Amino acid sequence: MEHVLKSERTSTSIDEEVVGFKDDAENIIQQLTGGTKELDIVSIVGMPGLGKTTLARMVFTHQCIDKHFDVRAWCSISKEYNLRKVFLKILKQVLGNLDDSPSEDLPDKLRKSLMHKRYLIVLDDIWEVETWEELQLSFPDDENGSRVVLTTRDEEVSRQLKHHSDPYFLRFLTVDESWDLLQKKVFQGEICPPELHKTGLQVAENCKGLPLVIVLIAGIIAKQREASLWLGFAEDLSSQVLEEQSMKIIESSYDHLEDHLKSCLLYMGLFPEDHQFPVFNLLNLWIAESFIHSVDTENVEEASKICLNDLVNRSLVIVSRRREDNGEIEYCTVHDVVHEFCMRKLTKEKFMQYRPSKEPQYIRFIHDDLVHQLLQYTKSLDRIPMLAGLKEGESFAQCHDRSLKFIARPKSRVWEKTFPLLDNLRFIRVLHLSDVCLERRSWTKAVQAATHLRYLAICTQEFDFQWVSHLHYLQTLQVVGNSDFSRRFETSPSIWKMKKLRHVDIQDFSFKWEDNNRALFEESSETLLPALKTFGKCRIYLADKTPEFWWRFPNIEQLKLHFIEPGYEVDMPNLEELPLQSLELCFSRPISGYKSIGRASCVVFPSNLKDLSIDRLCLTEEAFSQLASRRNLESLKLRNIYFKPEGRFWQAGYGICWDVSDYEFLALKYLLLQNVLVTEWRSSDSSFPVLEKLIINKCTILCGRIPSSFVDIPTLKLIKLICCDYSLQNSAFNIKNEVEEIAGCDSLQVLIQYQPDSKLYH
Known part of the structure; x- marks a missing residue:
């Protein structure tokens, strides 16, 4: 059994691929697809860091599970949860789109949405039996083989919630498995030097079979490849009791962080457990709090990305989702054990205490008694000793160069009392x-x-x-x-x-x-x-x-x-001189003929553009030619585009021919076509020489064919079709088959998606 995230690491990106838990995954899949026709609960039980969530995610995304169930939904519960948000999250995955509903309607709406469907619901990190009792009436039993998967660290919870299947207990890794995982994480495919082999085995043995501990210790010793240092870590590990081992090893990882990375990590602990961080916002928060330091202040955003990747490389931060076009991290989170460590650490800081609440949006950088004291001493803040980290005897005025850190997402009734106090919190x-x-x-x-x-x-x-x-x-x-x-x-x-x-x-x-x-x-x-x-x-x-x-x-x-614009055919601006790398342009009016959308005949795109998204525009041949001349363009998204029937874009008696055979997109790696209507699409083997991903969404190509020249693109890894007709699907599979014959391997993936939550992998 392998427990590992396989990574290719660079300074700007980390690409993970879960490759472990093979035997466990097969056992769980058998429980989910076989057995009783009645609704059943499959519980995955194990201590923090053993890989419960990783295993559940592997099963949830497996091809045969996708085919077996009509609908699937995943929801992280955790110790503190909001019941309404749990229902909303599951409903959005079941229905795809969800209108706002009163709270009292959500349980019944979920029940009705699941009726007569074979469903799989994963409830990750259940702490109490009462949680299931609040949810169970919304999960109907139509005796069609529906399943609920629970992950929990509490064996008693799994026993009480048992329906038919026994709980599945994750075992610890053997010493050999631990050493294998440690080598993969430390050496990234290289061979372990002989002088480190003996001490490496000792480190692996003293990790007591916990994958999280192994991954975290690997993040520390990977940059300290000396036998004496490794031996020190091994001895420290052997002296720790199992229950505290995860916390101790995280402490060790934390101690080896630079100071600015410590601040970045602890900051994430002030958000709710299992919080999904939009990376763009998170990095800007770090910057605002002055956690990020860069010699070149113009590149502080790039410095913040490097900080995030450092924390990911050390396995302290988990990548939740990457952007499909360029692979950059879009959402991230922290393991619940890491979150617990951050909370413990934060309680030792005077003005960075966490206040737990049933409402996860209520988070502040405050001491337990700070709100009460703020209300009491509204006019004399210098009487509050812990405000902004004041030392005993230090006045509020003496710490004017230090800001009070404060982040709030409160209910209005809470904020009504606190908002007026901002008049005094001048350094927020x-x-x-x-x-x-x-x-x-x-x-x-x-x-x-x-x-x-x-x-x-x-x-x-x-x-x-x-x-x-x-x-x-x-x-x-x-x-x-x-x-x-x-x-x-x-x-x-x-x-x-x-x-x-x-x-x-x-x-x-x-x-x-x-x-x-x-x-x-x-x-x-x-x-x-x-x-x-x-x-x-x-x-x-x-x-x-x-x-x-x-x-x-x-x-x-x-x-x-x-x-x-209130009118039609408004000329686009000349943006050629701007240092833009990413540009998104959209007109409000939907397509109802090319005169109802923006005219791009005069558009001049930035010369250094890397990422372009345009929506509801009429592209002329001249404008498209100018677009193709952008040599740095790596990602192109065309949504609701109309090609003006002229020149090479017109085929007499036939319609709009999108002919790109004379154009060369030398750097383009990602191409998205959505709601684009053409009668024929022509391309040459030099049009997209380095393309990696082709995404076609709800497009009508009347000839029903992707250009055969795509067979000759050696870099092509994925063709994804969303709500497209069978002729386009057959065209994609024909290309895949030809690529396999030429390359002798299965290097091209074709993904057919009929609706948001129904995917078939090939």
């Missing part, structure tokens, strides 16, 4: 309040005094840059509007005062640039945002933007714009 750096809709009057008044804010995320019905323009240290600004009440607003010259802005994300609002403000562009030094890196998801009127407007962001790297 982070406010994350995007989970509750705030009234303008309350939040604008509250942030007036918080002039040291570096990260602000809010949900509000009204917004204007002038309300936050006094926040001269602000780096990240996220504004989410209430879709029912969000309004259009006009930009204010105040935005140009916010020189430290690096990331702006405005959702659900539309805004316009006023004519009388354009004169400000004459004073170029005053109308620049030199630090701005990303500007995203903004709904704007393109006609309001003069060419000079785009020059105000000299260092921008990522731009996402949603155009809401």
Whole structure:
């Protein structure tokens, strides 16, 4: 039995592939697909770090499990959980899309959604029998072989919840298996040097068969390849009792981290157990808290990515999901044992105590008694000794250079008491309040005094840059509007005062640039945002933007714009001089003929572009030719695209022919086509020489054929078809078969997806 994450490690990416638990997985699969027709519970039991979740995930994603069950859903429960969120998470996976429902309707809605379906539900990390009792009525028994998989560290829980199948107890690794895993993690396929073999075996033996302990210790000794050091670790391990071994080894891993990595890891412990971190937000939070240090301040984002990958390499952070196009980490989490370690460590810090709550969104960087004392000493904060880490006898004024770290996602009734206190918390750096809709009057008044804010995320019905323009240290600004009440607003010259802005994300609002403000562009030094890196998801009127407007962001790297023009055929801007690497353009109007979408005849794309996504645009042959000339383009996503029937894009008497045979996308690795209507698609063997992934989603190619030239692309690894007809599927499999004949191996995967939760792997 192998318990390992196989990795290829670089400074910027780590690609994991679970390859272990073969015998265990086969046993669990047999229990799930065979046996009684009645609803059954299969429990996987083991102590923390033994691999319960890893095994369950292997089974959940296995090809035969996918084929056997009509629907599948995965939900992490943990010790503290929100029942409504559990129901919502399962329902979203069962139904694909889910409208908002009152809490009392969710259990019944789930029950009805599962009726007459053979389903598999995984409930990861169950702590109490009562949890199952709250959920069980929503899982109908239609005697069709439905199954529920539970993972738990508590044997008694598994015994009490037994239906038909006995609990499955994970065993510890043997010494040989432990040594095999340790070698794989330390040497990454290389051979262990003879001088380290004996001490390596001793380290493996003293890990007591726990995969998590082995993986963590491997992260430490991989960079310290000396027999004497390894022997020291082996002796330390042998002196630890089994129950505390995981915590001790995490402590050892933690002690070997650089100080900034320690802060980054502990910060993650302040979120709920099993929290899935959107990496973009997490990295910006680290930056706002000054955990990330870079000699080149312009590359602080890259430095934060390196920090994340360091923690992943040391097996302290787990990759949850990667971006499909470029493989970068999109979501991550920490193992529950690592989370528990962080919580213990945080309790020793005066102002970084965790307050547990049944509502997982209620998290703060506070001491147990801080809220009470804040309410008691509203007008005299210097009387609170532990505020912002004050030492005995130190006044509040004496620590003005240290910020109070504070992150909150509270219910409105909680925040109503705390919000007014921000007037006194002048050194707060982070406010994350995007989970509750705030009234303008309350939040604008509250942030007036918080002039040291570096990260602000809010949900509000009204917004204007002038309300936050006094926040001269602000780096990240996220504004989410209430879709029912969000309004259009006009930009204010105040935005140009916010020189430290690096990331702006405005959702659900539309805004316009006023004519009388354009004169400000004459004073170029005053109308620049030199630090701005990303500007995203903004709904704007393109006609309001003069060419000079785009020059105000000299260092921008990522731009996402949603155009809401009232008319048709609005010319795209010239963005050639911008240092953009990622660009996303979308028009509001759906396709109903090419005149109802944006015209791209005059578009000029940035010269260094790597990632391009365009939606609801009419592409002319001239515009496409200009696009193909971008030599650094690695990812291209075309959604709701109409190719203007002209030149090579027109086939007399036949229709729109998308002919790319004369174009060469020299760096393109990822191509997505979604809702693209063409009658024929032509390509040559040199059109996509390094393409790795082709994704076709709900496209109609009337000839029903992927160009045969795709057989000759040596780098092609995946063809994924989503809701496509059988002719396209047959075309993909024909290409796969020809590739196998030529290459002599199964190097190309074809994935057919009929709906979001129904996948067939080939």
